[in-house]
Amino acid sequence: MTRTDSSAFAERLARAADQVGALLTQLLSDEPRQHEQTRPTRLLAAMRHGVLGGGKRLRPFLVVETAALFGGNPQSALHVAAALECVHCYSLVHDDLPAMDDDDLRRGQPTVHIAFDEASAVLAGDALLTLAFDVLSDEACMLPAEVRIGLVQRLARAAGIGGMVGGQALDLAAATDAPDEAGMMLMQAMKTGALLRFACEGGALAAGAGEKDVARMSRFGEIIGLAFQLADDLLDVTSDLATLGKAAGKDAGRGKATYVSFNGEAAARRHLDSLVAEACALLEPFGKDGRILADAARYIADRSH
């Protein structure tokens, strides 16, 4: 497998992160928008803490680059990317709550309920999820109403009971009732996979790609979702607090079911390679225009080392 052309890729990843960060900062300004009454200071601060604290912005990058592949308007793509990042960050804020994963640290910083309080973390998450749909519905997206409403629906399905939140529920259930391999795969496809899939699907939809291309990118997103989770599980086996900024080995400590626990590390690494190959094959029709997304697939897999 070719290694990532790391300098060009790193540059584009950083650029997308900067751009979506700037838009998120603007969306979380003090100024109430039309039909809003006021923006309470502490809640706004908690939302900013949850969403502006860095992170690689991988999902926004995937939206932006998939949209670019189909010649989409970069501003439209950034709005879709910002909406998706709001959903991703809200899920982290709620996932870190004492009643859920009970994490005090994320990316080396105190989590929202530690930096603020539990009630603020619940509400900040709620407000971020709501903001995502506000952003997608806004004319500032510069997309026709039909496209915006389609994106609202796809994001809602990717994030809701049949997607990410459903996956979180299955993950909770797995703590007391260990799933079989198929159950574990389904849980991961929902919890982690659904939003990564939306990133690629949403980028294509925002760019007005045809049905076949949307389906192809949806499949691409699904595969890199699997690769992402597998890399995470492999990383969890080997890394420590210093490199991850969270309590590593925690999943393994809980005896959590993963592809690695079912099939062993060597098989997992082989499977990861085959996923990257499949992702790259899906991009072949696009020639060198698809190179940056192929790099993304390799980057995701490389996280396992």
Next chain:
Amino acid sequence: MTRTDSSAFAERLARAADQVGALLTQLLSDEPRQHEQTRPTRLLAAMRHGVLGGGKRLRPFLVVETAALFGGNPQSALHVAAALECVHCYSLVHDDLPAMDDDDLRRGQPTVHIAFDEASAVLAGDALLTLAFDVLSDEACMLPAEVRIGLVQRLARAAGIGGMVGGQALDLAAATDAPDEAGMMLMQAMKTGALLRFACEGGALAAGAGEKDVARMSRFGEIIGLAFQLADDLLDVTSDLATLGKAAGKDAGRGKATYVSFNGEAAARRHLDSLVAEACALLEPFGKDGRILADAARYIADRSH
């Protein structure tokens, strides 16, 4: 003030409750919808517990009757009503959490985190909020994409940081830092008022009402929002556990700032009468077609006795 024609009104209120209950039941069926992977059983049960446990369905009724006033498609109105009820119910599920109001009972039944667990209550709330936008974006609404996307935006703004969730944050802040009367009014307008306003505004929008009529119904919704809160505050002064199904006198016990605490009970009752009169005056142009909504305004105020 004319008293409510209680039999006709009660019948229409009950009919709207039945119809929206049936639609919500259907929306929360076991069957995954397009783009959903599966619907985890326990999460689905927690969502149903939060949304199908009865209640007067006042907000859905307001959507349905406002839409009817402008000749809207009843099926479209029911979808908007169901989406709004999902938002209302999610807010109750999260509001009842130990980190928030810490209530064990709602409508005489165990709250979601008691009947299930805290993590399930967080996720069920998240999934209900997400479902609301799924419902509004769906073609089953039988509304043009422009109307659906407009409704998504209005609901997001009514529910988010500048609306309901912002109001909940201000309410939390009020527990440690007592607001002045203007601050208390703003908090209530956001926490309780924003969704009631959306109910009337959204019903008008779904029926394709003109800009002036939408603004008029938005103002009507705002006023009945104030009346609703005032009636609630008056009720809290006088009633007991048996009639309310929750710990009454709790707000007063906390020395919570309300219109009643600032101005006294007699002034509050006079103000409530003037709000009902203003609401009814807004409906005058519609003649007897507006009667059912005028009954609704009186019904809301009558709750104070």
